Amino acid sequence: LAKTTQPISMDSYEGQEVNITCSHNNIATNDYITWYQQFPSQGPRFIIQGYKTKVTNEVASLFIPADRKSSTLSLPRVSLSDTAVYYCLVGDTLTGFQKLVFGTGTRLLVSP
Amino acid sequence: GAGVSQSPSNKVTEKGKDVELRCDPISGHTALYWYRQRLGQGLEFLIYFQGNSAPDKSGLPSDRFSAERTGESVSTLTIQRTQQEDSAVYLCASSLGDRGEKLFFGSGTQLSVL
Numbered sequence: 120l121a122k123t124t125q126p127i128s129m130d131s132y133e134g135q136e137v138n139i140t141c142s143h144n145n146i147a148t149n150d151y152i153t154w155y156q157q158f159p160s161q162g163p164r165f166i167i168q169g170y171k172t173k174v175t176n177e178v179a180s181l182f183i184p185a186d187r188k189s190s191t192l193s194l195p196r197v198s199l200s201d202t203a204v205y206y207c208l209v210g211d212t213l214t215g216f217q218k219l220v221f222g223t224g225t226r227l228l229v230s231p
Numbered sequence: 232g233a234g235v236s237q238s239p240s241n242k243v244t245e246k247g248k249d250v251e252l253r254c255d256p257i258s259g260h261t262a263l264y265w266y267r268q269r270l271g272q273g274l275e276f277l278i279y280f281q282g283n284s285a286p287d288k289s290g291l292p293s294d295r296f297s298a299e300r301t302g303e304s305v306s307t308l309t310i311q312r313t314q315q316e317d318s319a320v321y322l323c324a325s326s327l328g329d330r331g332e333k334l335f336f337g338s339g340t341q342l343s344v345l
Contacts, residue, residue: 153333162235162322162336163274206273223273 123207128226137194139225141207144188152183152190155206157224163206167192194227202229235337237323243343244313252308252340256325263306264324264334265298274322280306281328313344 124142131137151170155163167174169181180193194201206224236255244250256263261282266274276290280300300306310317320341324334
């Protein structure tokens with residue numbers, strides 16, 4: 120199973136763009152890259168998922184280089200409500216995804 | 232239902248007692264997951280169901296932990312003879328069971344063992 124490495128914490132201000140990078144050097148061919156957001160006292164919430172290149176939805180963008188050994192979650196113009204823990208996960212839902220340990224994630228603090 | 236429902240939301244018990252945690256997944260979701268999250272830490276995988284079967288139980292911390300699922304719907308996680316180190320939030324998630332799909336999480340059960 121691919122292991123992921125993320126920064127433990129990041130600080131930002133309202134209106135700024137935040138980029139959180141995740142390293143996954145031993146990603147497998149079938150693995151997807153998925154990001155979740157977790158607020159206190161809630162379960163994680165799906166943000167975005169990708170396999171290669173760039174994916175964009177109404178919440179974020181996900182940039183994946185050609186070698187797929189890292190990925191970057193980009194949050195445009197963050198607000199105070201984006202303060203949360205962000206988890207990067209790598210795996211294939213049908214084989215190893217269900218065994219993934221989410222890890223400690225990246226704690227993002229957005230200040231006024 | 233509209234989302235994954237877990238009950239109770241909070242459970243306080245005495246050391247040595249048994250507890251049962253319930254998860255109602257989203258209707259039609261064949262895959263169901265249990266995770267444990269200790270304070271300030273990431274999610275620890277416990278067990279996974281595909282339909283009513285659990286192909287991998289290796290994440291269960293000890294033989295005091297067990298889980299079952301019936302009717303490809305509700306699942307229960309049972310902890311026997313609870314210990315203080317069992318105190319944590321227990322999260323349930325469900326998914327369609329297809330490759331690459333996303334997990335939908337419940338709000339969890341906060342278990343406190345005194």
